[in-house]
Amino acid sequence: MATIGDFDHSEVEKENRLFSRVKTLVETAFYGNNVTYVENLHQAYYNATQTPGTIITDMSVKHTQELGLPEEAKMLIFNDGKVVGRTAAARVVIGHPGVDSDYYQGILREALYQSTKQQFYTANVIVGLDEKFMVKSHIMLPEGFENNLYSYLLNFQMENEHWQKRYEDSISYKENDIYLFADPNWHHPDFPFGLALFDPEHNVAAILGLRYFGELKKATLTLAWATAHRNNYVACHGGIKQYHLPDKNYTMAAFGLSGSGKSTITLTKHGGKYKVDVLHDDAFVIHRDTGATVALEPSYFDKVQDYPLTHATVDYYLTMQNVGATQDKNGNTVPVLQDIRNGNGRTVKSRYVTENRVDALNDKLDGIFWIMKDDSLPPVVKVEDPILAAVFGLTLSTKRTTAENVVGDVDLSQLVIEPYADPFRAYPLAEDYRNFRDLFNKNNIACYVLNTGEFQGKDITPQVTLSSIEKIITDETSFAPFGPIEKMSYLPLHDYEVDFNNEEYVQKVKDRLQGRLDFILKENEENEGYDALPKETEEAMRHILAEL
Numbered sequence: 357m358a359t360i361g362d363f364d365h366s367e368v369e370k371e372n373r374l375f376s377r378v379k380t381l382v383e384t385a386f387y388g389n390n391v392t393y394v395e396n397l398h399q400a401y402y403n404a405t406q407t408p409g410t411i412i413t414d415m416s417v418k419h420t421q422e423l424g425l426p427e428e429a430k431m432l433i434f435n436d437g438k439v440v441g442r443t444a445a446a447r448v449v450i451g452h453p454g455v456d457s458d459y460y461q462g463i464l465r466e467a468l469y470q471s472t473k474q475q476f477y478t479a480n481v482i483v484g485l486d487e488k489f490m491v492k493s494h495i496m497l498p499e500g501f502e503n504n505l506y507s508y509l510l511n512f513q514m515e516n517e518h519w520q521k522r523y524e525d526s527i528s529y530k531e532n533d534i535y536l537f538a539d540p541n542w543h544h545p546d547f548p549f550g551l552a553l554f555d556p557e558h559n560v561a562a563i564l565g566l567r568y569f570g571e572l573k574k575a576t577l578t579l580a581w582a583t584a585h586r587n588n589y590v591a592c593h594g595g596i597k598q599y600h601l602p603d604k605n606y607t608m609a610a611f612g613l614s615g616s617g618k619s620t621i622t623l624t625k626h627g628g629k630y631k632v633d634v635l636h637d638d639a640f641v642i643h644r645d646t647g648a649t650v651a652l653e654p655s656y657f658d659k660v661q662d663y664p665l666t667h668a669t670v671d672y673y674l675t676m677q678n679v680g681a682t683q684d685k686n687g688n689t690v691p692v693l694q695d696i697r698n699g700n701g702r703t704v705k706s707r708y709v710t711e712n713r714v715d716a717l718n719d720k721l722d723g724i725f726w727i728m729k730d731d732s733l734p735p736v737v738k739v740e741d742p743i744l745a746a747v748f749g750l751t752l753s754t755k756r757t758t759a760e761n762v763v764g765d766v767d768l769s770q771l772v773i774e775p776y777a778d779p780f781r782a783y784p785l786a787e788d789y790r791n792f793r794d795l796f797n798k799n800n801i802a803c804y805v806l807n808t809g810e811f812q813g814k815d816i817t818p819q820v821t822l823s824s825i826e827k828i829i830t831d832e833t834s835f836a837p838f839g840p841i842e843k844m845s846y847l848p849l850h851d852y853e854v855d856f857n858n859e860e861y862v863q864k865v866k867d868r869l870q871g872r873l874d875f876i877l878k879e880n881e882e883n884e885g886y887d888a889l890p891k892e893t894e895e896a897m898r899h900i901l902a903e904l
């Protein structure tokens with residue numbers, strides 16, 4: 357058995373480090389007589405079709421048999437309301453500096469008490485799709501949210517006979533199963549934007565007052581990634597795939613903040629030019645010693661912004677969130693996609709959208725691509741040194757998108773630094789820095805920065821990014837020195853001229869690097885130094901600034 361979900365009587369005691377106040381609060385709610393266990397996807401689908409407000413489209417789900425769905429299953433739509441993205445501001449992690457655990461326990465106890473007035477469902481999934489790494493997750497959601505429950509059971513691997521057997525054969529970890537309590541109906545005057553409360557050491561979370569499906573997905577990943585991290589894996593918020601080329605395989609991963617291009621880069625079919633195995637477009641873990649990778653989810657929770665109804669990928673949709681609906685010429689109800697209704701329309705689409713889908717890879721990565729939106733950088737920059745490569749990931753400079761419900765007076769065009777594109781980290785940042793540095797060091801992984809925003813006022817289109825990646829994987833590149841910086845070079849591209857004689861430009865590059873240095877220095881001071889970084893990170897940045 358991989359993670360722990362039951363105990364000997366003698367283990368149910370204070371001294372057992374698997375128990376904590378918050379874990380016990382959350383888990384206890386699962387055993388109330390107001391909670392009904394959903395056994396299989398047939399039941400989950402049926403429940404979702406009965407929820408008031410569900411739109412049962414006339415579009416049939418493909419691969420129903422393999423997915424464990426009723427043969428007649430249709431794509432379902434359910435829309436949320438005002439908020440259509442993930443609310444980072446709602447996150448609170450027990451154990452982080454400044455977080456008063458007693459206060460949050462009180463809030464949680466009351467939320468759990470109030471929840472007993474509703475009927476809930478519970479169901480189990482497996483997170484991690486290889487015997488090397490599997491964690492069991494139990495979710496609890498109230499009546500009215502059957503669509504989110506159904507999406508959850510599709511997005512992760514629902515327990516069934518086959519997977520239960522694999523799970524039983526998987527490596528055991530001395531870690532709790534995940535328990536995720538969610539009550540979107542919760543309201544509290546002190547938390548107008550909701551509350552996502554985590555006890556990552558004990559694998560529990562309570563997602564309160566939040567309807568967006570991504571909250572459930574990313575809360576589960578937060579805990580699964582932290583579990584992986586504690587057990588010798590590197591947690592990755594990125595897409596990963598392997599190209600099979602005539603003379604070699606090339607395995608690459610692209611890390612980017614929500615809505616910044618992971619799926620676009622990972623799921624592109626390159627016009628059928630290459631045979632490509634896809635591991636996942638959002639979440640995976642890398643073993644620190646072997647470099648082997650494991651996907652955490654079978655399905656893809658993706659934006660529908662770029663995909664009209666006629667696009668081939670729409671055939672693989674299972675559920676949709678925050679999209680429109682209309683009638684076709686035959687009187688069928690069909691979705692209105694491409695964010696016509698609102699920003700960040702989403703779908704859970706099945707693994708079969710990727711022709712060659714794999715759940716684990718034993719090969720090490722050949723290239724890591726940090727997706728940024730820093731307009732001082734040309735579309736592709738290569739970083740040669742392992743420390744510098746890890747420092748650029750650490751200071752990943754990007755912009756927020758409609759995938760996030762940004763609270764307060766925040767200018768979306770502002771650059772933000774989001775280390776390793778992972779706002780879900782529940783442990784100190786320096787631990788990720790060391791992991792990525794060691795990964796680059798040990799496995800000789802090439803590092804590239806992809807700017808997917810604009811360069812010197814010119815938009816960098818997906819086409820530019822994707823064709824550059826093609827050149828890199830097939831070795832058709834010749835990188836030019838990035839000004840005087842010894843360990844950086846860039847891919848010369850027509851229309852994106854890099855001019856180090858232009859003083860204004862050089863100043864912009866300096867400002868951005870200085871911004872990165874300031875970020876590193878700030879981390880050393882803020883939050884009682886929780887995210888303080890090794891001196892070498894600061895030195896690496898100072899060194900390239902001095903070269904300029």
Ligand SMILES: Nc1ncnc2c1ncn2[C@@H]1O[C@H](COP(=O)(O)OP(=O)(O)O)[C@@H](O)[C@H]1O
Pocket residue numbers: 612613614615616617618619620621637658659661662759807808809816817818819820821
């Ligand atoms: N150069 C680029 N590379 C990748 N995506 C880009 C680029 N320029 C614009 N985009 C757009 O940004 C969005 C990225 O969305 P997506 O790939 O779903 O992000 P993620 O998977 O990281 O959430 C898409 O709408 C895509 O068309």
Ligand SMILES: C=C(OP(=O)(O)O)C(=O)O
Pocket residue numbers: 441442570571574613614615616618638657658759
């Ligand atoms: C759904 C999310 O992420 P992504 O855009 O990376 O899929 C999210 O972060 O809420």
